[in-house]
Amino acid sequence: MKSLEELRAIRAKMQGKVGVRAENENQIRVVVGMATCGIASGARPVLTALSDAVQEQNLSEKICVTQTGCIGLCQYEPIVEVLEPGKEKVTYVKMTPEKALEVLRLHLLGGQVVTKYTLGAAQNSL
Amino acid sequence: MMPEISLNILDVAENSVRAKAALIEITVSVKTKEDTLTVIIRDDGCGMTADQVKRAQDPFFTTRTTRIVGLGLAFFKQAAESTGGTFSIDSEKGIGTIVKAVFILSHIDRMPLGDISSTIHTLVVFNEQIDFKYTYEYDDKSFSLDTREMREMLGDEISFMEPEVSLFIWEYLDNNKQETDGGADI
Numbered sequence: 348m349k350s351l352e353e354l355r356a357i358r359a360k361m362q363g364k365v366g367v368r369a370e371n372e373n374q375i376r377v378v379v380g381m382a383t384c385g386i387a388s389g390a391r392p393v394l395t396a397l398s399d400a401v402q403e404q405n406l407s408e409k410i411c412v413t414q415t416g417c418i419g420l421c422q423y424e425p426i427v428e429v430l431e432p433g434k435e436k437v438t439y440v441k442m443t444p445e446k447a448l449e450v451l452r453l454h455l456l457g458g459q460v461v462t463k464y465t466l467g468a469a470q471n472s473l
Numbered sequence: 474m475m476p477e478i479s480l481n482i483l484d485v486a487e488n489s490v491r492a493k494a495a496l497i498e499i500t501v502s503v504k505t506k507e508d509t510l511t512v513i514i515r516d517d518g519c520g521m522t523a524d525q526v527k528r529a530q531d532p533f534f535t536t537r538t539t540r541i542v543g544l545g546l547a548f549f550k551q552a553a554e555s556t557g558g559t560f561s562i563d564s565e566k567g568i569g570t571i572v573k574a575v576f577i578l579s580h581i582d583r584m585p586l587g588d589i590s591s592t593i594h595t596l597v598v599f600n601e602q603i604d605f606k607y608t609y610e611y612d613d614k615s616f617s618l619d620t621r622e623m624r625e626m627l628g629d630e631i632s633f634m635e636p637e638v639s640l641f642i643w644e645y646l647d648n649n650k651q652e653t654d655g656g657a658d659i
Contacts, residue, residue, distance in 0.1 A: 348616060349648045354626040357637050383545040386484045387475050391595055398598070402636040414599055416491070 375410045375455055376430040377401075379442075382417035389443065390425040396444035397427070400451055410455055423469060429454060438466040474548060477587025478512065478576070481549045485514050485572055486596055488545065490603060492518025492570065497596070497603060501589060502610040503578065503659055509558070510576040510586065510659070517569040526562050549574055556580035578659075586659040590646035593618065597642060598633045607646075611654035618646060 379385070379394040398412045418426055423440035427447055430436050437460055439450055446464055453459050462468055475481045482499060489497045494516035502511045521529060528534040532547040550560040553574035564570040576583050593607045597620055608617040623633075623642075631638060 348652055349645045351618075351622055351626055351645070353641060353645075354623055354638070357641060358627050358631060361631055361635065361637065381483075381487060383484050383548065386480050386487075387548075391480065391483060391591060394595065394599070395591065398634070399636075399639075402634065402639065407634070416487070 371408070373432055374408075375432075377410060377412045377455065378415050378428040378430065379412070380416070380418045380424055380426040380428075381414040384417055384421035385424045385426065388424040388441075392444045393425045393427065393442045393447045397447050397451060400448055406456075410451075420466070423466060426466075439464045440466050440469045475552070475584070477585055478510070478552065479587035479589040479592040481545075481552060481574075482512060482514065482589070483592040483595060484545045485549055486592075489514065489516035489518050489570070490596075490600055492516060492520070494518035494569065494603060496606065498606045498608075499593065499596075500608045500610070501586070502608075503586075503612070503654065503657075504610075505578065505612055508578045510578050510583070512574045512576075513571065514573075515569065515571045520566045520568050520570055521562075521564040522566050526564050529562060546572070552576070552584060556583040590643065590650055593646055594639075594643045598639055601633050609650055609653055611657065614653045616649040616653050618642075618649075 377397060379390055379397065381390050381394065394412070394414060401407055401410050401412055418428070420426060420440070425442040427439045427442050427450065428436055429439070429450070437454070439446070439461070442464070450461050450464065453461050475484065482501075486497055486499060496517050498513070498515040500511070500513040503509075504511070529546050530550055532544050546562070549572070553560045553576050556577040557580055558575040558577050560575075561573050562570065589609070593605070597605050597618070604620050606617065606619045608615060627638065633639060633642065
């Protein structure tokens with residue numbers, strides 16, 4: 348069995364290396380809907396993929412991944428909202444881990460909204 | 474409908490988060506001899522009145538305002554009862570809530586437990602302000618994860634979201650589950 352004692356070693360190793368997690372005002376907020384509708388449609392792996400990628404690529408200063416309840420657009424779940432200071436909110440719908448990582452790369456890092464995955468695009472194609 | 478029991482657990486535990494619980498205890502217990510899989514989610518959140526408990530099991534009841542249906546508990550109840558199992562909610566206003574679902578393990582309609590380690594990992598890492606105690610039992614074996622013990626060893630400064638800590642939590646859950654149930658297909 349793995350023991351929680353290993354956390355002591357992690358703590359010792361990280362001593363002094365932990366930066367202050369200031370919520371700076373320029374941070375991009377990425378919100379994943381995690382109510383019944385989101386979870387049933389596959390939001391858990393989307394949330395994990397985004398948060399893992401942000402941690403692995405050391406982006407937590409720039410991007411903050413959080414969860415929320417039902418956004419009210421259940422038929423479009425899993426939904427990922429991107430809230431960037433000074434810009435209009437972008438709502439991505441029917442996300443998968445792969446699409447979410449594409450959004451991370453092109454939009455959050457590249458600054459280009461991935462229009463084909465947005466709510467607007469999904470509504471227009473009806 | 475949820476495809477896995479573990480996703481029902483994630484969903485129902487989110488109710489405890491919204492009920493402003495300080496401690497959420499989740500137990501998953503597999504008893505092969507008794508042919509049961511039992512899930513207990515206990516919180517010390519705001520609780521419900523007897524009337525709210527009754528309505529909580531009604532799919533057309535929810536406290537949220539973004540939509541008019543609340544399927545979470547109804548899904549969980551149906552999933553358990555469709556295997557010949559049982560479902561109960563005990564709640565007291567101001568004290569907390571206990572949700573218990575018993576599934577008949579061998580029933581053809583029992584959905585798989587699914588990725589329970591990811592569910593617990595998601596709950597623990599994304600709700601750092603809440604304490605969790607998770608216990609997994611398989612016949613006579615068991616293991617648990619208590620975030621209060623984790624905090625004691627890790628200190629207050631280091632976030633569970635730090636990649637090393639997050640990875641450790643996942644490995645702890647996954648490895649210990651394997652050792653507890655011997656990799657049984659549940």
